[in-house]
Amino acid sequence: MALIAPSLLASDFLNLGRDCEMLNESEADWFHLDVMDGMFVPNISFGMPVISAIKRIATKTLDVHLMVEKPERYIKDFRAVGADILTVHYETSTHLHRSLQAIKAAGMKAGVALNPHTPVSLLKDVLADIDLVCLMSVNPGFGGQKFIENTYAKVRELKQMIVTAGCTTQIEIDGGVTSANAKALVAAGADVLVAGSFVFNSEDPTATIANLKEITK
Numbered sequence: 287m288a289l290i291a292p293s294l295l296a297s298d299f300l301n302l303g304r305d306c307e308m309l310n311e312s313e314a315d316w317f318h319l320d321v322m323d324g325m326f327v328p329n330i331s332f333g334m335p336v337i338s339a340i341k342r343i344a345t346k347t348l349d350v351h352l353m354v355e356k357p358e359r360y361i362k363d364f365r366a367v368g369a370d371i372l373t374v375h376y377e378t379s380t381h382l383h384r385s386l387q388a389i390k391a392a393g394m395k396a397g398v399a400l401n402p403h404t405p406v407s408l409l410k411d412v413l414a415d416i417d418l419v420c421l422m423s424v425n426p427g428f429g430g431q432k433f434i435e436n437t438y439a440k441v442r443e444l445k446q447m448i449v450t451a452g453c454t455t456q457i458e459i460d461g462g463v464t465s466a467n468a469k470a471l472v473a474a475g476a477d478v479l480v481a482g483s484f485v486f487n488s489e490d491p492t493a494t495i496a497n498l499k500e501i502t503k
Contacts, residue, residue: 288502291316293482323354327427341368373397424461433462445475
């Protein structure tokens with residue numbers, strides 16, 4: 287069964303507390319929090335104060351995805367506001383191994399995100415140091431985009447790398463996840479599914495989350 291990590295980027299910011307309580311009471315496993323800086327991606331989302339507020343009521347893992355330039359500047363700050371998993375982009379991390387070590391030293395699990403054009407093979411030499419690989423199945427920066435079909439091949443290739451290396455690294459899919467592709471993604475090797483618009487724009491987000499859990503058993 288896949289872990290479901292609804293993305294709060296798609297939540298109702300005027301009723302953020304309500305949406306967090308809904309996730310607490312739902313079958314969701316993680317809170318997925320997208321931090322965007324307007325430089326690495328065109329959009330700007332939210333930062334430390336919002337995550338700190340979410341942490342006060344969240345009863346589940348905070349999965350923080352940094353879409354920012356030079357993310358190593360903020361590792362300790364995000365731990366301080368409650369991040370449990372901190373994911374940085376391969377494309378923004380000149381010294382990726384150093385960043386991974388710093389994330390773990392701060393007491394968090396270390397994740398690496400890859401843009402759609404970035405080959406999974408580039409992670410081979412640091413795979414043993416990565417707890418979570420987040421494969422972007424849309425171009426990062428905006429919610430509600432169409433799923434990129436090549437993602438399935440990337441998942442299968444990455445899963446084989448993990449098995450060959452004997453690692454316990456989890457594979458997360460972020461972007462365009464729906465009930466139409468969730469089962470196929472898990473079959474390909476995905477462990478965690480991020481769903482934003484599909485959950486929060488549905489008539490019954492709690493039921494939508496439950497359905498994603500059911501179809502990925």
